[in-house]
Amino acid sequence: MKKITASLLILASAFSYAQTFDTKAEAESALKNELKEPNPIMTGAPFLRISPDARAGGLGDQGVATSADNYSQFWNAAKYSFAKDYSGVAFSYTPYMTSLTSDVFLLNATYYTFLGEDERSTLGASIYYFNMGEIELNSLGVNNEIVPNGMAKPNEFSIDLSYGLRLTDNYSMAVTGRFIRSDLFNGISDGTVQAANTFAVDLAGYYESETMDTNNFEGKLRGGFQVSNIGPKLDYSNSEDNASYLPTTLRLGVGYDFKFDDYNKVGITTEFSKLLVPTPDIRIEETVDGNGNSQYTVVRDIPNKGVMESMFGSFGDAPGGGSEELKEIMYSVGAEYSYNDALFVRAGYFHESKMKGDRQHLTLGLGLKYNAFAFNASYLVPMSDTNNALENTLRFGIAWNFGGETQNNYDY
DSSP, X not given: OOOOXXXXXXXXXXXXXXXXXXXXXXXXXXXXXXXXXXXXXXXXXXXXXXXXXXXXXXXXXXXXXXXXXXXXXHHOGGGGGGOSEEEEEEEEEEEOSTTTOSSOEEEEEEEEEEESTTOOEEEEEEEEEEEOOOEEEEEEOTTSOEEEEEEEOOEEEEEEEEEEEXXXXXXXXXXXXXXXXEETTTTOOSSSOOOEEEEEEEEEEEEEOOOEXXXXXXXEEEXXXXXXXXXXXXXXXXXXXXXXXXXXXXXXXXXXXXXXSSSEEEEEEEEEEEEOSOOOEEEEEEEEOTTSOEEEEEEEEOOOOOHHHHHHHTTSOOTTOHHHHHHTOEEEEEEEEEETTTEEEEEEEEEOOTTTTOOEEEEEEEEEEETTEEEEEEEEEEOSSSOOTTTTOEEEEEEEEEEEEOGGGGOO
């Protein structure tokens, strides 16, 4: 026997479970127990769900309704239309699973610019690269001995291009096209697995009010939405049955900036998000043999649906009904204090249900800005018993703006 065990990486797309009983009562009892167990939503290319920038990382991993910055391409490309600088670039580095290894990391490079002198349309581009380090491949020999099969270097990346347009003085929209490549089996050539390639689209909108005056401060209201990674499935094995859904995600957010004087400002933002992907189904199936005897099987598997059907159907497909639907909604809150637009202190909290992944953590962040250059760092503190791949991880990024200031810089 010579079967490469790394094929288990297809688990995200072939996730299934079945247990057979002789009576319906036994099956129903088992079903109730299954419904009490965690039932996370499985997708391919999960790297697309990792926050790539340290500013968002310090605000509870959110960015759909925060003020515009160089990293808006990932969260909401429509925010670029409200950027204070004409053009900008940014680079970030995020270590991953630092408690286990040192060679897994995420790199991101982003660029944006306004198009034309009217400063109403923008162009953005980014590269998103996830390196999974080196994996030693082994197989079992005829006497069950371990046989080395070399090394694999799995990796995933995406390339984005966005166009944004300011439709009114206070509202903009953007569309992003994305090429995605997920090569989990780099170095494996057994003919049963392959690198998966696909395309996806993001749709986003952003609102920013005029300055509102009160007796004690000036303020701005912000709001945004994004539907990201709308596209065909990832096929890792040249089989539609084993294809994996993209992590299509809906994000909605709202925030408010409090400007107390020329030096001190506080922004508070909250965001809600949900995967628009089918929830693994848990059900009882009855089969009858040739003698007329029934057997009852408790099945847990991922429904095979089309892209649009899976997106709209995801709002009502959770086994267990309405209470389980609410558990699929993730939320975060974040606050950012800035002094003279040069020093930034951030804090946030992110929450995901224990039944859907149990990511619950506090985040802390710091930002420094000098002229056209900015530096950001963030730190994640886990708040649940479930291991978090980013726990106790320091993320950092740098940004550079050029091309001069835009009219947005004089809104206050």
